[in-house]
Amino acid sequence: MSYYDPARMPSGAPERPGSPTVASPVSPGVGVAAAPGPSHPSRAASADPARDLVARDLVMTYGRSGASAGPPALGGVDLTIRAGESLAVMGPSGSGKTTLLHVLAGILRPTGGQVLWRGRDIARMSDRERTVLRREDFGFVFQQGMLLPELPAIENVALPLMLGGVRRSEAAARAATLFPPLGLSGLERRRPGELSGGQAQRVAIARALVGRPGVVFADEPTGALDQTTSAEVMHHLTQLAAHTGASLVVVTHDENVARWCNGVVRVRDGRIAPDADDAHADADAHAHADAHADSHVGTGRVEAAPTAAR
Ligand SMILES: Nc1ncnc2c1ncn2[C@@H]1O[C@H](COP(=O)(O)OP(=O)(O)O)[C@@H](O)[C@H]1O
Numbered sequence: 224m225s226y227y228d229p230a231r232m233p234s235g236a237p238e239r240p241g242s243p244t245v246a247s248p249v250s251p252g253v254g255v256a257a258a259p260g261p262s263h264p265s266r267a268a269s270a271d272p273a274r275d276l277v278a279r280d281l282v283m284t285y286g287r288s289g290a291s292a293g294p295p296a297l298g299g300v301d302l303t304i305r306a307g308e309s310l311a312v313m314g315p316s317g318s319g320k321t322t323l324l325h326v327l328a329g330i331l332r333p334t335g336g337q338v339l340w341r342g343r344d345i346a347r348m349s350d351r352e353r354t355v356l357r358r359e360d361f362g363f364v365f366q367q368g369m370l371l372p373e374l375p376a377i378e379n380v381a382l383p384l385m386l387g388g389v390r391r392s393e394a395a396a397r398a399a400t401l402f403p404p405l406g407l408s409g410l411e412r413r414r415p416g417e418l419s420g421g422q423a424q425r426v427a428i429a430r431a432l433v434g435r436p437g438v439v440f441a442d443e444p445t446g447a448l449d450q451t452t453s454a455e456v457m458h459h460l461t462q463l464a465a466h467t468g469a470s471l472v473v474v475t476h477d478e479n480v481a482r483w484c485n486g487v488v489r490v491r492d493g494r495i496a497p498d499a500d501d502a503h504a505d506a507d508a509h510a511h512a513d514a515h516a517d518s519h520v521g522t523g524r525v526e527a528a529p530t531a532a533r
């Protein structure tokens with residue numbers, strides 16, 4: 224089983240931002256008018272609680288005593304991540320980006336608020352339920368790939384499937400389908416230490432997506448990479464997410480990384496900054512906002528976004 228139409232996905236060729244396979248209207252590379260195609264799932268006209276990831280009034284205070292712990296890491300965040308779309312989360316160090324990502328992904332239980340996913344509140348699930356959810360519904364990419372150094376790339380990718388009960392041979396076969404479209408053909412038996420930084424992150428992307436998650440969470444996925452390699456990694460990450468229909472949440476410091484996503488929100492002091500639309504205050508962004516008037520760019524809330532085009 225292949226996840227791709229190979230004709231749409233260059234493999235091995237040097238990728239560049241804005242190549243014709245990139246469907247995101249806000250991706251870099253001005254001048255490439257990429258019409259949304261099958262790789263860019265159309266957005267529903269209104270929120271779909273059955274498929275979106277919805278955070279309501281999220282509050283997170285670290286430590287046992289909320290009163291003495293200082294300001295909360297999250298001070299009431301409302302956010303909707305639409306099915307199939309990609310969202311960049313930007314903001315200064317310490318602003319709460321990682322906390323937000325971890326709460327959305329069920330890694331941390333918030334002090335208050337809801338995280339609604341497929342009709343259930345993740346914030347109220349037991350640890351055990353959240354563990355299953357993370358394994359079955361979510362995928363993760365971290366700054367350093369966090370691959371297991373002893374395992375060849377193919378086994379690193381197959382591992383989440385095997386942990387979920389898929390037979391080894393089938394898991395390996397499914398993992399193998401992801402190598403060519405990610406430009407990793409021939410590297411299946413390499414161990415992580417024998418891969419470049421960009422190759423290792425592409426293996427991590429394959430691992431995150433192999434289980435066909437509903438949402439992929441990436442925390443500074445290009446933080447250890449140079450600009451060219453970052454662009455390649457974001458190209459692959461956004462493409463693979465789009466092809467599999469996964470939503471994507473990318474925490475990044477880097478505007479060039481954020482531009483690969485459909486939307487951006489900015490976090491300041493544990494809140495979504497209201498002026499987030501400054502992030503794409505250029506022609507691309509306006510084209511994007513016009514084409515996607517329901518975008519959450521500018522508000523942090525998909526539902527409220529028609530103002531995004533201002
Ligand atoms: N495990 C933790 N225990 C206590 N405080 C934490 C912990 N993790 C993060 N914080 C604090 O929460 C705030 C937000 O941190 P974080 O979400 O990591 O920000 P960012 O990812 O934007 O750099 C910071 O003040 C940080 O010091």
Ligand SMILES: [Mg+2]
Nearest residue numbers: 320321322442
């Ligand atoms: Mg962080």
